[in-house]
Amino acid sequence: MYLTREEEKIYDGERGEALQKAIRAIVKVGEALGADRLIPIQHAHVSGISYYNIGEAGYKFIKYLYTSSVKTVVYSTLNPLGMDLDKWEELGINKDFASKQTELVNMLLGMGFEKSFTCTPYLLRQPKFREHLAWSESSAVGMANTYYGAYTNREAGPLALFSSLIGKTYNGGLHLIKNRKPTVKVLLKEIEKDFVINEGVASAVGYIIGEKIGDGIPLIPLRLKPTFDVVKAYTAAAGAAGSIALSYLENVSPEYSLYANENLEKIEIDIKEIKDILVDALPTLNENDAYFIGCPHASVEEIINLYNNIHDCKKLKTNVVVSTSRMVYEAIEKMGIKEKLLNLGVVIIRDTCPIVSPAFQKRFEKVITSSGKALFYLPKQQSQPTILLKNINLRDILCRE
Ligand code: F3S
16 A cells, blocks of 8 residues: 555654554555555544443553553544443442543543544534545444445444544545445335335334345435435434445435436335334333434434423323433523423433443333334343334323323
């Protein structure tokens, strides 16, 4: 791989051992993918900072970088932690865990990362069309490539971290137009009208596509424009059930028209397949269950929708859990919605989510959600029975008259 003089100096260790390790890892992955050089990135987003997920090995890795005094050189954000930094005690997190997680956070902030702790970094800084990123949160990668038309591979957490320190990534994979061609056309036909407005249906479609085409690149013709939250739910589910990092959705993806007329293999997803994983009959919930939104972290609109459904409930029938970013939390606080939801008993957590926090291991009898990514991970990572719901009549399932 071609390296500039400065990159060579880093590679040879003239800028210290930590940066040498960082650039060598990026070059090695790049060479394996046939990359010819390194390219600058505008934003690094790093996942794998929940102490619950990375444990002592991850802690030691970050401590090594921190004590080496290396710093981020581009705008760099962090994924959710294993706890809400303010409410960890309330959630039942033990002191040892909290102290390790807090130390991790302080080290990362000391290295120059933003205090973001969210899987929706695109709401903090909107990726630009065709700009290069090094992101490692699969749902965010899907949004960056699919919704914004930015270019990023689905990096491993440590590699995105290395890119934040070097400000570069390798010129390979999805950074090259030749690797961004769609591989299959997905026809939704009769489910399209529900897909474009309903996160539960979008999640089910993403889940099925992920399972069917693995790491392919689907192209999905649509007559109608899906909502932002539908695209968010779809890309998260497709990235969890498969490894889909890029989709082309008509009326959404900036480069859809480049490929609209490609002659591709076709698959169709029908109502029967959707019904196999999506419950549309209203489930009965009690105080041992939970309704959950916020995987990926809930947007202002999703929280307003929840609020509109339950604001006049006298009492909730079940636990309602919302995970979101600090930015959205502040926005709903200003709107006066946060206080009203808290008064109703809704649990709103920031900095974390029920999938990456030890506070949510087998916490409920069942969880109902419209998130296909939560459907994929909650049973596996938290032994938590989970049902995917078509998001309708929330008031009927959540309110006790
Ligand atoms: Fe985000 Fe947690 Fe889901 S990190 S995408 S809310 S698994």
